[in-house]
Amino acid sequence: MGREGGRSSENAERVLILGAGFAGLTIATELEPLAKAGKVSVTLVDRRGTFLMGLAAQGVLTGRRGPGERVRSYADVRARHATFVHEDVTGIDTQARTVRAGSRDIPYDVLVLALGVEAAPERVPGLAEAAHNLCEVTAMVRFKAALESIDRGTVLVLISRTPFKCPPAPYEYAFLIDGILRERGVRDHVRVVVTTPEPQPLPAAGPAVGDVVRSMMAQRGIEYYPNRKPTAVDAAGRSVTYEDGPTLGYTLLAAMPPQQAPKVVRDAGLADASGFVPAALGTFETALPNVYAVGDLAALKLPNGNPHPKAGVLAEAQALTVARGIAARLGAGRPSAYTGSGVCFIEDGRGQAARLELDFLAEGGPRATFVPPSEAGLAAKDRFERDRLEKWFEG
Numbered sequence: 001m002g003r004e005g006g007r008s009s010e011n012a013e014r015v016l017i018l019g020a021g022f023a024g025l026t027i028a029t030e031l032e033p034l035a036k037a038g039k040v041s042v043t044l045v046d047r048r049g050t051f052l053m054g055l056a057a058q059g060v061l062t063g064r065r066g067p068g069e070r071v072r073s074y075a076d077v078r079a080r081h082a083t084f085v086h087e088d089v090t091g092i093d094t095q096a097r098t099v100r101a102g103s104r105d106i107p108y109d110v111l112v113l114a115l116g117v118e119a120a121p122e123r124v125p126g127l128a129e130a131a132h133n134l135c136e137v138t139a140m141v142r143f144k145a146a147l148e149s150i151d152r153g154t155v156l157v158l159i160s161r162t163p164f165k166c167p168p169a170p171y172e173y174a175f176l177i178d179g180i181l182r183e184r185g186v187r188d189h190v191r192v193v194v195t196t197p198e199p200q201p202l203p204a205a206g207p208a209v210g211d212v213v214r215s216m217m218a219q220r221g222i223e224y225y226p227n228r229k230p231t232a233v234d235a236a237g238r239s240v241t242y243e244d245g246p247t248l249g250y251t252l253l254a255a256m257p258p259q260q261a262p263k264v265v266r267d268a269g270l271a272d273a274s275g276f277v278p279a280a281l282g283t284f285e286t287a288l289p290n291v292y293a294v295g296d297l298a299a300l301k302l303p304n305g306n307p308h309p310k311a312g313v314l315a316e317a318q319a320l321t322v323a324r325g326i327a328a329r330l331g332a333g334r335p336s337a338y339t340g341s342g343v344c345f346i347e348d349g350r351g352q353a354a355r356l357e358l359d360f361l362a363e364g365g366p367r368a369t370f371v372p373p374s375e376a377g378l379a380a381k382d383r384f385e386r387d388r389l390e391k392w393f394e395g
């Protein structure tokens with residue numbers, strides 16, 4: 001890929017995938033045999049020329065890797081018969097069935113919205129100026145340097161709003177911060193504090209998992225304040241005010257910013273009041289015919305009515321279901337039901353990671369199994385990334 005104008009027969013169904021992240025790459029890879037056979041024309045659009053997993057930011061913070069490692073170019077995707085358009089998507093016209101990307105309009109028969117989320121720090125005044133963004137690799141380079149020079153004070157990990165991608169990530173960050181400060185011998189003088197609007201860690205995984213994560217924080221002396229929704233950050237005075245609790249001072253602030261579907265999607269009227277795109281759990285169809293929403297930008301509800309968590313492994317599973325549904329309609333293979341299951345990892349700041357085996361569609365409600373931290377768990381997190389990079393990219 002990397003080049004435009006992939007081959008396909010004249011009347012092949014045109015599948016247009018917006019976003020080449022976990023979900024977009026999965027669909028393009030899965031449809032590759034059909035694209036190669038000319039039975040479908042696949043176009044993948046992304047404003048970036050390269051892919052890097054979100055979890056890279058944690059590897060960078062720990063110093064396990066540099067910010068340029070495990071970056072893959074879209075010129076090297078295995079879906080060689082898909083057309084990659086390296087442009088910003090600026091308009092979606094579902095009446096005309098076209099998408100504006102750069103200076104061209106791309107027509108489609110099937111549209112897959114897989115643009116992930118964008119940060120909306122402006123929803124907490126002062127946040128953008130004050131906080132290191134826990135979702136950005138470059139921010140984690142700066143945050144690492146700041147953590148290496150702090151000797152006393154408070155490091156505040158702020159979860160601003162729900163939902164946010166990768167529910168374990170801020171807790172992992174707290175453990176990593178604790179580990180870094182201990183290694184430096186300054187932990188006794190630096191408070192590590194987590195605040196969140198959530199009632200408990202990882203609410204969708206149930207109370208037992210929440211209790212385990214709370215006790216991991218308690219063991220490390222990490223202070224935890226749930227049910228705290230920040231209203232503003234005073235960057236000059238270094239404090240955060242909350243809707244439902246006292247103001248908290250900090251020395252270093254790192255935040256999971258508020259998130260929403262990208263502007264182009266909201267401008268097209270595809271998002272609801274939550275800021276995300278409503279879609280049916282299991283088919284991932286939106287209210288519009290032949291328009292699907294998968295991954296972080298989708299507003300999905302679990303059978304118990306709770307919001308469906310956002311994670312790469314789940315975005316991938318949703319995308320697989322959509323891709324196999326498209327293929328089956330074209331007479332290739334069978335549709336595969338969405339399982340709502342996957343494995344997440346929680347690094348513990350001591351060179352290990354816990355495994356969280358999740359089944360959100362289990363009979364009787366979501367089921368989660370917590371496998372305590374181990375070095376094998378951290379190796380499995382590394383393998384999770386490598387396996388996907390190998391599946392999606394050559395070389």
Ligand SMILES: Cc1cc2nc3c(=O)[nH]c(=O)nc-3n(C[C@H](O)[C@H](O)[C@H](O)COP(=O)(O)OP(=O)(O)OC[C@H]3O[C@@H](n4cnc5c(N)ncnc54)[C@H](O)[C@@H]3O)c2cc1C
Nearest residue numbers: 019021022023047054055089115116166295296311312313
């Ligand atoms: C620190 C951290 C750790 C994480 N760890 C894990 C983990 O261990 N396991 C896990 O499963 N998940 C993890 N995640 C979550 C995971 O990264 C996301 O859930 C996943 O990337 C969502 O996939 P997606 O395809 O919906 O969106 P994305 O992967 O975000 O892809 C969206 C793509 O759309 C493109 N795009 C957006 N807007 C436009 C536009 N207007 N025009 C063109 N292109 C555009 C973007 O450039 C991007 O490439 C982590 C996230 C973070 C931040």
